[in-house]
Amino acid sequence: MKYVLMFTSDPAQLASVSEEDAQAVYGKIYACFQENGAVITDSGAELQPIDTATTVKHGGVVVDGPFNEAKEVVGGFSVIDVPDMDAAIALAKTWPHLEFPGVAVEIRPMVEDYSQFE
């Protein structure tokens, strides 16, 4: 099954993390992608910081900023292809960034069955 892992964090909480610690985790994240290369598809992305976000709202109104006012932001996502939810959870748990406060990984199954439209 395919799942999207959404990597989220709270920038305010991350601000207290030292540059050194942050660099160390980036190294681990790189290794994590290498290790799980077999189940991570190519369609993921790391996103530019939240202050680059632009939102188009209902009625075509264009505004500066993210779509909601939550303090947590999505920093990137990966599409993984694993046998079941437990495997997805196991993989999400290894996300190195989780050692920092305010970081979370949201798991969402992808819609893959479009047979009702056939």
Place this chain on the structure above:
Amino acid sequence: MTTSDGLLAATIREESGRLVTALYRRFGDFDVAEEAVQGAVAEALVAWRRDGEPRNPAAWLTTAAQRNALDLLRSSGRRARTAERLAAGSDDVAPGADEVAAIDPDDRLPLLFACCHPALAPEARLALTLRAVIGLTTPQIARAFLVNEQTLAQRIVRAKRKIVATGIELKVPEEIHDLDARLTDVLAVIYLAYNEAFVASTGSTHDRDLGADAVWLAEVVARSLPDQAEAWGLAALLRIQHGRAAARFTPTGDLVLLRDQDRSLWDASAFKQAGEHLARAASLHSPGRLQLQAAIAMCHAEAASWADTDWLQIVTLYGFLIREDASPVVRLNGAIALAQFGPEQTEIALRDIDRLADELAGYHLWHATRAELLRMLGRDDDAAAADTRALELTTNDAERRLIQTRLRKHPLTDGS
């Protein structure tokens, strides 16, 4: 509950989880499997009461559930072809009732672990477990837990949809580390089922004994995972609690506290069984919260009276338990045990309890316990004030009546 209702309940409890599992394995659709078995249970409740229990109740349920599953698959257009192929008897079809029923009893475990999956909301885990694993109907669950039936039904629908949509598999975790964590969740759900049944078991009569169902499920888990000490711990704990159930309420539904219970109503055979479970747990040398709670319950079970209770043993066990689980409710119960040693210890216990004010001030039993200790110390007015507060916070009728009786015996004298 009549005898035939008891037999009916036992059959449904024994067969439901196995049937859901078997139908899921056969048709690959969890929602259909669960719905089909629920339907069969509902039909059985009507038909067996009307016509008497069939000669082979398990086969009756199996046949009904399979027919329902095929109907459900046929009625959903998207899956129509699959259902017809399966019904026509092509290669991957199980031939009949016998094969579907011939599932190992342990096969209920993967279903149980899926229903108690951490990705599901805690209250949904309980509801789904009661329905899918032991075959309670939604109205039965709603009545037992005094919740709105429609809310409960929606909760169950959402949980099932999540299991299907997110790809939660029916399986027991293989890695021991995962198994430990997940088993804790499973045992918590069973414990909750028992406690909810325990508290709600006043007034209205139920057509199933939920307490007995929870004990039964705890024992199914322990037997299926015989190396898991905490599973035996829960089985022992629930056996003991259930063994005292007959003494817990008066015939008119009034709650009787442990200290005042008629111990001749206790079920010694349940305690014996619990003792065997506990011995089994101890042999695994892996102590834990539930085993300690069971050991404490056993001390009470073995005492001839409240006064004869081995309080030293109990206080010692609470010392260990608080190391495993320093939750306020555990500390509250530990303080109650300590208070039994004499006025000096009662004072200390009261101070312990007062330190829990921040966490437990909204909990009626915190106030009720304070009232008891204050009364032991002769501070009747403070006790009455605490009982009054407990009464305001209690939603359970039996508990309300107990506190009201206490307040009548010891009314406030200062008029406050």
